[in-house]
Amino acid sequence: MTSIQPFRPTPEPLAFVAFDFDGTLTDFVQADLRALDTLRRHACPQIEAQAFVDRAVDEIMAFHERVEAGTSDPLRMHAERLGRTLSAYDVICTPGHLGLYVAALIRETRPLSGAAELLTALRQRGLRLALLSNAYDGPEQRARIDACFPERPFEVVVIAGEGEALKPDPRPFAAMLTQLGLSANRGVYVGDSPRHDVVGARASGLRAVLVHPHPSVQEQGKRLGAVHAVSRLGELLPLLAR
Structure with missing residues (x-):
């Protein structure tokens, strides 16, 4: 007798990559x-x-x-x-x-090594880019983001301090998804904090990737649900391509 295999939905293709700012794309x-x-x-x-x-x-x-x-x-x-x-x-x-x-x-405020190149490569692959920062002061943080990336590669920029809650609360992530007009299963969130970025992204239904140089922090990120934990931005592109 032929056994019936359980239905496993095909994962949605990646449509966007969202990033934290300080500690991830720039060194505050x-x-x-x-x-x-x-x-x-x-x-x-x-x-x-x-x-x-x-x-x-x-x-x-x-x-x-x-x-x-x-x-x-x-x-x-x-x-x-x-x-x-x-x-x-x-x-x-x-x-x-x-x-x-x-x-x-x-x-x-300057890009970390490999940040500008990574963003350019992702855009060339047709991926939309977003940024979600936990900063308190919206105008100042936006000025820092523009100084760091004057070409303005991000389609959506959300400053959590301008809303009702800070990461890891899922509300800033929900605001970002609303502005993108996409569901969480179409994207991935990249950050450097297990507590704020990984936990917040997972609570919002997003896949989370941790970028941090210390192995102990990488392990913590994995325990909290990060699908990948890497030491530098240069390692991200082949992982996201998969």
């Missing part, structure tokens, strides 16, 4: 460090560079903790973080200081 840490040094040299050049950076890093981490606790306004990140950092060196943070830092941050 390096841009931030260069912008901080621009501010230090202007506001308090007598302060040792590493001491200034260490203080600023402590302040941004503390700010994110306050945001998660609901005690700080996300849109006041620069004012609170830089205000507290400069105050430690008896300098009052002015709008001029904030503008100097933001201008330097935008200027120093």
Whole structure:
């Protein structure tokens, strides 16, 4: 007797690739460090560079903790973080200081190695591109994205801070899918955070790919449901082609 095989639907062909921004397509840490040094040299050049950076890093981490606790306004990140950092060196943070830092941050935002080439190759294969960033400040983040990719390769750009929720909440992913006009099973989301990118993408029905240089983080991404975990962007194209 011939056994009846279970029906297995053919996977939908890949129609789009969506990306996280900071940590995935650009290195926020390096841009931030260069912008901080621009501010230090202007506001308090007598302060040792590493001491200034260490203080600023402590302040941004503390700010994110306050945001998660609901005690700080996300849109006041620069004012609170830089205000507290400069105050430690008896300098009052002015709008001029904030503008100097933001201008330097935008200027120093650059594509990671292989990012521009990957986006070009995906578009040449007929894939639509989208970007979903977890940033708080929409206009500033859009300026950074445009500075990084002036050719504007993304058909859809969603800044989670402009909506009701941040990743890993599925709502920013749903907003991106709505703007694309495509279902989740037609695409893949690429990011560097197991917690925010992999979990959020999977909760939205998207396939998730993690890009991170550390094997332990790659393993965490796989445990949380990433279909692939790679160390650099250059490894993505053959995987997505399959």
